Amino acid sequence: MKHLSGIDSAFLHLESPEMPMHIGSLNVLDLPDGYSGDFFEDTQAHIRERMHMAEVFTRKLALMPLDLSNPVWVDDEDIDLDYHIRRVTLPKPGSNRQLQQYVARLHSSLLDRSRPLWEFFVIDGLKSGQVALYSKVHHAGIDGQAGVAVAKAIFDLAPTGRHIKPPRPRARRNQYQLGTAELLGAAARNTVNQTVALVKSLPLMAGAVKTVFIPPKDVNGKRRWSMPKGFQVFAPKTSLNVAITNQRTFAGRTVPLAEVKQIAKGLGVSLNDVVMATTAGALRTYLIENNELPAKPLVAAVPVSLRQEGDSSANNQVSMVTMGLATHIRDPLERLQAISASSAKTKETMARFKSVIPTDFPLLAAPWLMSAVASLFSRSRLANVMPPLANVVISNVAGIPVQLYFAGAKVVSYYPVSIPAHSMALNVTVQSYNGRLDYGLIACRRALPDVNELADALLAEHRILLDLAAPPVLVVAEAPKVTHRPAVKRAKRVNRVAAAA
Template sequence: MKHLSGLDATFLHTETPETPMHVGGLHLLELPAGYKGDFYEDVKAHIASRMHLSEIFTRKLALMPFELSNPVWVEDDDVDLDYHVRRVTLPRPGTMRQLEQYVGRLHSTLMDRSRPLWEFFVIDGLQGGGMAMYSKVHHAGIDGQAGAAFAQAIMDLTPHPDPIKAPRQIARRRNYQLGVAELAGAAFTNTLQQYVKLVKTLPDMARAVRSLIVPQPTSEGSKAWALPKNLNVLGPRTPLNVAITNQRSYAVRSIPLTEVKQAGKKLGASLNDVVMAICAGALRRYLSDHGKLPKKPMSAAIPVTLRAPGDTSSNNQVSMTVMTLATDVADPIERIKVISESSAAAKNLMGSIKAAIPTDFPSFGAPWLMSGLASMYGRSRLADRLPPVANVVISNVPGAQTALYFAGAKLLTYYPVSIPSHGMALNMTVQSYNGMLDFGLIACRRAVPDVEDIADYLLEEHHAILARIRSLEAAEATPHLAAATAANAAKPLKVPARKKAAPAKAAVRKTPARKRTATAAAATR
């Protein structure tokens, strides 16, 4: 058996029917030329041959008596592939919008905790004869970087990889479940170990707290907490900051990675700063449409990895920081500057306390209490009344920059599917893959039924940033226009009404490997 850390178990204890705690991905696939086989059967055979490469495939939960302590991972030696790998056929005409809606529904259902916590769906019936695959894995056993390692177990760099060496045969256990005495003993031992870990980290935690107190230029010469620049402790209230239901809306878009990198280089900002600015601009346009744009700048919760380089263990080693989105700034270039300053300050703050953030902590007697509090928080709808710590979750996950293959099919996209929560009804996650930034927007359908509009605005904001950069470059190249350009830059940027025309045309992929994706998307918008 293997114990869940305190952080891993938190994703189990805080899960409710309204807030499933699994993450996933949506991949559009290109089958080999002239393919005549049954791809669903090929996928099952592919997974069967790779299950020994990742413990995620074969481990399941063993719950402690009376939920007095965190559960443990145990080996499941009888995994039912017909359950874990399923076939779905979209109804005609099989548009991209239909696919997004179906993935939203699949992502809203809880996983069976009596089985290993992963599911794959092979989806056919798409326009043009394409295929798709949607996968989901419980967050209790995986974070962003662990997910990348998990993908390596099932993805290949060529459509015809070398055969995988079969695993060594292990004798099956006769007992289906662990005994009560064995579980209780394991819980007691693990709890003691967790307390020891916590005590050992206390000096680091104390040093981290002291590092947050810096001299401030006050007349009294006192000291105060050092918070990231341009960061408000609590975000403003918006329609996104409400208690959520279990219904989901989902939308995807793609932006060329090279264009975003070049924009950051020209503006002296990082790739992540520009991604944040694109998301901020899309939210600004969306809320302006509804007359709900707050005067106070919105803020975003940003996951931050705590992993040591090279660590690919299947668990959670992540924390969260908060930074401004500068949605009160009209000019997209000025907004990037503000975001960049806030990002640098947040990184410095996180760097000073990162080593002291615990990912394993004792929770003896707490699981049932945490579950009860999580359920009560959702049902009481406190998120509708309390000021939000942040307005939205935004995550940027680095990925492979070369084409990957799955069961012989080429991956055209790597759209993430993440987790909205009470108080933050929208999650905007982007995964870089093979020269593109693939955005996946998942939201509570009641709070954000028109998540497609926000996805469209991602493209419009990206183009607005590029246009502003071109205008600045033109002004620098033509000195007599510099004054006029500066005057125009000082004017607020008007938020245009959303066009009724198909926005996906603006996202036509220039990479040949993704022409099929752009064609499928254009047919739906």
């Protein structure tokens, strides 16, 4: 068995029917030339061969008695691939809009906790002749970077695939769930270990907090206490900051990664600053068109990875920070510069905290309490009246920079599909892939039914920033052509004129 960390289990305990806590992706695939097989069957065979390469495919939850502690991961010895991998055929005409609407519908349903927490859907019937692969995995098992590691297990760098070494045979226990005594003993030991680790980290955490919140002494030996410039305890209220339903709407958009890098280089900011400014400009345009742009700037909740370089373990190592989006600034360039300055301050603060933020902590007897509070918050619709801490979730995931293949098919796109939450009905997640930057906008359909309008505004804002970053083209007027006769011919003509005179 393997214990879930405090952050992993929080994604389970905070889940509700209105707020499923799984993340996913939508890949559009080009089938090989002349393909005449059954891609659904090929997908099942492809995943069956590689399931042992990522433990998220083969483990399930074992719940603690009376929810006294966090669940643990155990191996599932009887995985039903016909359940986990399914086929969907779109009705005609099979447009891209239909595909994204169906993905939104699939993303709204909860995963079955009695099975490994993942599902794949092979979607055909597209009028383009392509097929699509939609996948979803519970956030309790992976974060964005761990999801990239899973992708490396199932995708290939060549259409011919690669040799996969079969798993080592293991003895079957023929045990559907663990015994009560075994689970309680494991919970007690894990709680003790979590508590000891947390206590040991307290001095480092206290030191990090001191450097951020306690100002240094001035020349007179006094501390000057003040709030940071532009600091907001709460974000302004908008139509996005409400209690959500389980209905979803999704839109995917793509911009060339080279253009985003051109904007970043030309305007002297980071690539992430460009992503934030593009989203901020789109939100400003959308809210203005709906006559609800607040006077105060919108605030984004931004996930921050705590993962060490090279760590691809299938768990969550992530925290969350808030950052201003400067939507009160009309000029796109000034807005981008303000976002860049805010981002720099956030990075400076996180650099002090990152190494001491705990990702595991004791939650003895807390799972049932967290689930009860989450259910109460959802059913009471408190998000409709409470001021939000942030307006929108914006996440930028470093993806895979090379061409990928899945079961022999060429992977064309890699749209992320993430999690809207109560009080933040819109999630914008961005992932780079093979020269592309794929935006995935997932929202509560009741709060944001016209998500495609927002997605189109995002593309328009990208073009505005690209024009600002592009160097001016100098048009040089062409000089008039002057025809000169050779000097020898001119001399002969002068001589003939002189002789005639």
